[in-house]
Amino acid sequence: MSVALDLTHSVAREKSRDARPTAAAEMPSLIGLTRAEIGEALVAIGVPERQIKMRVAQLWHWLYVRGVSDFADMLNISRDMRELLARHFTIARPEIVEEQISNDGTRKWLFRFPPRGAGRPVEIETVYIPEEGRGTLCISSQVGCTLTCSFCHTGTQKLVRNLTAKEILAQLLIARDRLGDFPDRNTPDGAIVPAEGRKVSNIVMMGMGEPLYNFENVKKALLIASDGDGLSLSKRRITLSTSGVVPEIYRTGEEIGVMLAISLHAVNDDLRDMLVPINKKYPLKELLDACRAYPSLSNSKRITFEYVMLKGVNDSLDDAKELVRLLKGIPAKINLIPFNPWPGVNYQCSDWEQIEKFADYVNNAGYASPIRTPRGRDILAACGQLKSESERMKKTERLAFEAAMIAGHGED
Numbered sequence: 001m002s003v004a005l006d007l008t009h010s011v012a013r014e015k016s017r018d019a020r021p022t023a024a025a026e027m028p029s030l031i032g033l034t035r036a037e038i039g040e041a042l043v044a045i046g047v048p049e050r051q052i053k054m055r056v057a058q059l060w061h062w063l064y065v066r067g068v069s070d071f072a073d074m075l076n077i078s079r080d081m082r083e084l085l086a087r088h089f090t091i092a093r094p095e096i097v098e099e100q101i102s103n104d105g106t107r108k109w110l111f112r113f114p115p116r117g118a119g120r121p122v123e124i125e126t127v128y129i130p131e132e133g134r135g136t137l138c139i140s141s142q143v144g145c146t147l148t149c150s151f152c153h154t155g156t157q158k159l160v161r162n163l164t165a166k167e168i169l170a171q172l173l174i175a176r177d178r179l180g181d182f183p184d185r186n187t188p189d190g191a192i193v194p195a196e197g198r199k200v201s202n203i204v205m206m207g208m209g210e211p212l213y214n215f216e217n218v219k220k221a222l223l224i225a226s227d228g229d230g231l232s233l234s235k236r237r238i239t240l241s242t243s244g245v246v247p248e249i250y251r252t253g254e255e256i257g258v259m260l261a262i263s264l265h266a267v268n269d270d271l272r273d274m275l276v277p278i279n280k281k282y283p284l285k286e287l288l289d290a291c292r293a294y295p296s297l298s299n300s301k302r303i304t305f306e307y308v309m310l311k312g313v314n315d316s317l318d319d320a321k322e323l324v325r326l327l328k329g330i331p332a333k334i335n336l337i338p339f340n341p342w343p344g345v346n347y348q349c350s351d352w353e354q355i356e357k358f359a360d361y362v363n364n365a366g367y368a369s370p371i372r373t374p375r376g377r378d379i380l381a382a383c384g385q386l387k388s389e390s391e392r393m394k395k396t397e398r399l400a401f402e403a404a405m406i407a408g409h410g411e412d
Contacts, residue, residue, distance in 0.1 A: 064230030067182030142209025
């Protein structure tokens with residue numbers, strides 16, 4: 001794919017037409033609450049106990065099957081009840097600050113969430129990747145990141161705060177809104193979008209932040225996303241990616257049960273300490289022991305190991321041999337990721353010939369090792385490129401970035 005791009009035509013920006021008043025933003029939201037929590041909230045505003053089970057079921061259906069963002073659209077609920085709900089709660093979406101569309105169809109949204117308490121509004125990025133037969137949404141779990149992985153653009157932004165379960169789910173809800181993935185409001189009340197027809201068929205917790213440093217909110221959001229009476233995403237279509245927070249890897253398997261991906265990127269502790277500094281706390285042996293203990297592993301439920309290809313750093317055949325040795329006995333797939341550049345970075349992507357040699361060795365050892373096709377590079381939406389203030393990048397930085405892309409990565 002040529003990256004000599006006409007950004008005027010390849011990037012579409014849209015300001016939110018639906019900015020919500022501050023008062024609504026400060027109301028408690030029903031999005032991200034469990035059924036029990038919704039029931040408690042309804043009791044607190046005076047809904048009769050005998051109605052709670054029915055009202056919770058109605059709300060769950062409207063929020064997660066129909067995807068409504070206004071109580072007025074809940075047509076099988078009485079007007080009085082809708083008005084009561086609207087006085088006490090919100091189900092509004094956050095603001096879409098910017099939407100960018102890549103030449104390859106990848107979309108990146110910049111969302112702004114209202115302040116919590118005395119805090120300030122925060123912004124995060126979410127990416128949608130359309131592929132043949134599937135569509136994957138890359139969801140963020142934190143504003144910024146604490147991990148400072150040396151090759152990752154997100155790691156250059158300090159952690160601001162964790163996202164709530166509501167804010168994590170909002171990314172999925174807005175993506176489905178924008179892609180037409182919810183039933184039309186005129187569709188019969190019982191209708192649900194069939195799994196095969198979904199634009200968002202898969203979600204990955206691979207956006208901004210380390211999901212396992214926000215475990216409780218991520219757990220809550222993913223259990224709602226996989227609930228069979230709501231958003232109904234199979235746990236086999238949800239992947240949580242971690243840089244290696246070992247204690248929570250065990251909890252993820254036991255309490256959430258989704259697919260696991262490990263940001264590995266190195267085959268010895270010395271190099272991984274530099275590339276992925278959390279390795280100093282949880283070194284490779286502890287990390288791989290946690291992977292071997294992950295529940296229900298099989299050829300059909302494998303752990304994905306993410307491995308970014310850095311020229312002259314981790315891409316030798318000796319590295320490939322050590323990778324195969326390290327993963328022995330773990331049902332695994334190894335995603336080889338051509339490094340995606342960002343302004344100011346000192347790393348270079350491995351030569352394509354070297355990536356193919358690396359992949360061939362790993363494949364011949366019995367591990368699937370697909371080379372990930374870079375997507376959305378022209379809008380800084382590729383793996384490792386997300387950063388919520390990217391929309392404020394100086395013009396000179398953008399021009400330098402585009403020039404480097406053209407000079408160094410003319411063809412993918």
